[in-house]
Amino acid sequence: xxxxxxxxxxxxxxxxxxxxxxxxxxxxxxxxxxxxxxxxxxxxxxxxxxxxxxxxxxxxxxxxxxxxxxxxxxxxxxxxxxxxxxxxxxxxxxxxxxxxxxxxxxxxxxxxxxxxxxxxxxxxxxxxxxxxxxxxxxxxxxxxxxxxxxxxxxxxxxxxxxxxxxxxxxxxxxxxxxxxxxxxxxxxxxxxxxxxxxxxxxxxxxxxxxxxxxxxxxxxxxxxxxxxxxxxxxxxxxxxxxxxxxxxxxxxxxxxxxxxxxxxxxxxxxxxxxxxxxxxxxxxx
Numbered sequence: 001x002x003x004x005x006x007x008x009x010x011x012x013x014x015x016x017x018x019x020x021x022x023x024x025x026x027x028x029x030x031x032x033x034x035x036x037x038x039x040x041x042x043x044x045x046x047x048x049x050x051x052x053x054x055x056x057x058x059x060x061x062x063x064x065x066x067x068x069x070x071x072x073x074x075x076x077x078x079x080x081x082x083x084x085x086x087x088x089x090x091x092x093x094x095x096x097x098x099x100x101x102x103x104x105x106x107x108x109x110x111x112x113x114x115x116x117x118x119x120x121x122x123x124x125x126x127x128x129x130x131x132x133x134x135x136x137x138x139x140x141x142x143x144x145x146x147x148x149x150x151x152x153x154x155x156x157x158x159x160x161x162x163x164x165x166x167x168x169x170x171x172x173x174x175x176x177x178x179x180x181x182x183x184x185x186x187x188x189x190x191x192x193x194x195x196x197x198x199x200x201x202x203x204x205x206x207x208x209x210x211x212x213x214x215x216x217x218x219x220x221x222x223x224x225x226x227x228x229x230x231x232x233x234x235x236x237x238x239x240x241x242x243x244x245x246x247x248x249x250x251x252x253x254x255x256x257x258x259x260x261x262x263x264x265x266x267x268x269x270x271x272x273x274x275x276x277x278x279x280x281x282x283x284x285x
Contacts, residue, residue: 037119039092041106044099047246050253051173052097054267059094060275067278068153075149081142086130093121102242103207103232110229114221115211161273162266169267172256180249189244196235202228
């Protein structure tokens with residue numbers, strides 16, 4: 001039962017764009033087959049930007065999906081069909097929305113995965129696997145019923161929410177991120193970081209060039225990739241890159257919010273009302 005939420009999509013869009021493939025690049029490496037996945041580190045959980053308030057995080061998306069699944073279940077029961085709803089993943093397994101915004105920033109992730117995307121936490125894997133298995137197991141009749149019920153569920157959760165300009169939000173997500181990379185402070189910290197990386201034997205102009213190096217497009221991280229990612233994290237800490245870049249994005253995004261105040265008010269109301277409706281459904285069970 002797939003959720004179709006413009007804001008949830010946008011919340012993940014930037015993560016994908018700067019995590020494995022930037023808007024200027026393509027293929028991302030596959031996830032390595034490593035079972036011991038540490039919880040997201042404090043570095044990733046603390047990293048926020050102003051736009052977070054208006055976009056659905058991965059955890060928010062699963063909350064809405066779960067509510068929709070419950071509504072679909074009830075709708076299909078009314079048609080004599082039975083579907084199960086998997087439990088929501090535990091909070092500790094949820095992906096921080098800005099985890100890879102500036103590349104790899106967690107020492108433990110660099111040690112284990114290099115630049116590869118770490119696997120989902122176990123409860124997220126279980127949630128996705130059960131959801132996907134159920135979707136694939138639907139009969140043609142049940143699939144048709146599910147489509148209709150899913151639309152009704154989405155309509156119910158979005159009832160009373162204001163109309164939003166998702167295309168504007170999408171444009172601003174990418175424009176502000178691109179603008180931040182050309183800010184004088186960020187350009188200077190990129191130079192410092194690049195010099196630090198060169199001292200470790202790795203030559204990149206900025207962190208996005210490092211994480212999207214074609215050499216890392218492998219099934220598993222190589223020893224060289226691990227060393228590069230470890231040096232990357234150390235150099236970010238040494239130069240204060242994450243704090244500098246985040247501060248610049250705070251300023252640029254805040255200015256964009258002020259310039260489009262009504263649009264962002266609508267985005268916030270839309271998100272808040274959908275999540276409130278979803279949580280009421282989940283509380284009812």
